[in-house]
Amino acid sequence: xxxEIRLQKFLANxxxxxxxxxxxxxxxxxxxxxxxxxxxxxxxxxxxxxxVCYNDKEVKNxxxxxxxxxxxxxxxxxxxxxxxxxxxxxxxxxIKGVSARxxxxxxxxxYTSGALILTNDGDFIYKVTHPKHxxxxxxxxxxxGQVTLEDIEKLRNGVDIGDYITKSAKVKILKxxxxxxxxxxxxxxxxxxxxxxxxxCESIGKKVIALHRTKIGNIDVKDLKIGKWRxxxxxxxxxxFK
Ligand code: URA
Numbered sequence: 001x002x003x004e005i006r007l008q009k010f011l012a013n014x015x016x017x018x019x020x021x022x023x024x025x026x027x028x029x030x031x032x033x034x035x036x037x038x039x040x041x042x043x044x045x046x047x048x049x050x051x052v053c054y055n056d057k058e059v060k061n062x063x064x065x066x067x068x069x070x071x072x073x074x075x076x077x078x079x080x081x082x083x084x085x086x087x088x089x090x091x092x093x094x095i096k097g098v099s100a101r102x103x104x105x106x107x108x109x110x111y112t113s114g115a116l117i118l119t120n121d122g123d124f125i126y127k128v129t130h131p132k133h134x135x136x137x138x139x140x141x142x143x144x145g146q147v148t149l150e151d152i153e154k155l156r157n158g159v160d161i162g163d164y165i166t167k168s169a170k171v172k173i174l175k176x177x178x179x180x181x182x183x184x185x186x187x188x189x190x191x192x193x194x195x196x197x198x199x200x201c202e203s204i205g206k207k208v209i210a211l212h213r214t215k216i217g218n219i220d221v222k223d224l225k226i227g228k229w230r231x232x233x234x235x236x237x238x239x240x241f242k
Contacts, residue, residue, distance in 0.1 A: 004044040007031065010052065014059050015234035018223070030055055067121035068100045069237050072229040073221040074116045080104040091116060094227055105129065106192055114139075114213030115221045117232070124237070128216075133241060134190040138215035139197050143206040146176050147183040151204045155187065161199035167191055169200070182209065216240070 005013075011022035011031065025031055029039050032053040045052060052059045074080070078091045082103055091104055095118065105117040105125050115137075119125060127133055155171045170188035177183070183206075187197055198208050214220055217240045224230060 004046055007033065007038060007043050007045055007052070008041065010045055010047055011054065011059060012233075013231055015231070015237075016054055016059060017233055019230060020223075025054065032056070067119060067124070068098060068102060069121065069124070069232040070095060070098070070102060070118045070229050071216075071219055071221065071224070071232055072116045072118060073224040073226050074108055074113055075227045076111050076113050079110050080107045080116065091118070095229055107194075108213060109195060109198070109211070112211045112213065113226060115216050115219065116213070117216060117219070118229075127241065129192060131191055135217050135240060136188050136190050136215070137192070137213060138186065138188045140174065140212045140214055141185050141187055141197055141201060141208055142210040143183045143185065143201055144209055145181060145183065145206055146178065147173065147185065147204070147206065151206070152185075154204055155185075155200055159200050159203040161193065161196065161203055164193055166193070166196065166200055186214075 008019050008022040008026060011017070011025065012019040016022055017025065023041055026038055026041060029037050031038050033043070033045055034051050072091060072094060074091055075094075078089050078094065080091050082090060082092060084090055088110070092102070095102065100120045102118040102120045103125070105119060105128050108114065108116050117128065128135055152171050152173065156169055158166045158168055167190070170186075172186040173183065174186055175182075175184040187200070189196060193199070197211060201208050214222075219232065219236055219240070
């Protein structure tokens with residue numbers, strides 16, 4: 001027997017749109033279940049039994065047997081390996097109710113928060129992590145002390161992080177708080193060396209207090225509370241490589 005699932009969740013799982021947008025589609029009368037237009041939120045369907053149509057076209061959950069793509073707003077304190085030899089909490093523990101064998105795409109340090117994609121699509125992982133595709137990753141980093149314009153120029157042009165000179169990066173000052181003696185920067189990179197942002201900041205002599213990834217390509221986690229996740233829409237997945 002298949003499980004019941006809320007209509008908006010089913011639509012979002014099928015990649016129609018975000019869950020919130022799917023609620024709007026329901027209220028606007030654009031969704032039919034077994035031929036009947038539904039305008040109330042809260043109804044549940046059985047995906048294997050009920051016929052769901054959007055603008056009179058049947059919606060099918062290809063994800064059920066295919067690939068799933070998830071964006072998580074990772075909290076600090078979780079590791080991005082699938083299993084941790086020291087028994088630390090892994091990000092997979094935050095993704096409940098997904099039977100596909102998903103894994104994180106790339107990594108975030110245990111003490112970095114923010115956008116992390118998980119999927120069971122190996123080709124997608126290869127493409128996203130391959131430098132050829134130059135997918136931008138956007139970070140907000142809080143540093144101890146006050147940065148200078150010279151520091152910013154160095155980060156923009158590339159710095160020596162020990163075993164590698166970083167490629168050019170977009171760097172913007174978001175805030176310098178003289179009283180608290182902290183600086184906040186936005187750094188956009190399109191590479192993914194181990195602990196790259198932290199090592200870039202260390203190379204200009206600054207200690208990282210907090211690091212958060214706000215975006216992967218155009219996919220951000222503004223609409224997700226820390227620790228929460230959602231499915232990516234097909235459009236979001238395809239747009240990553242444009
Ligand atoms: N750069 C880092 O230093 N840490 C991360 O987790 C991601 C990018």
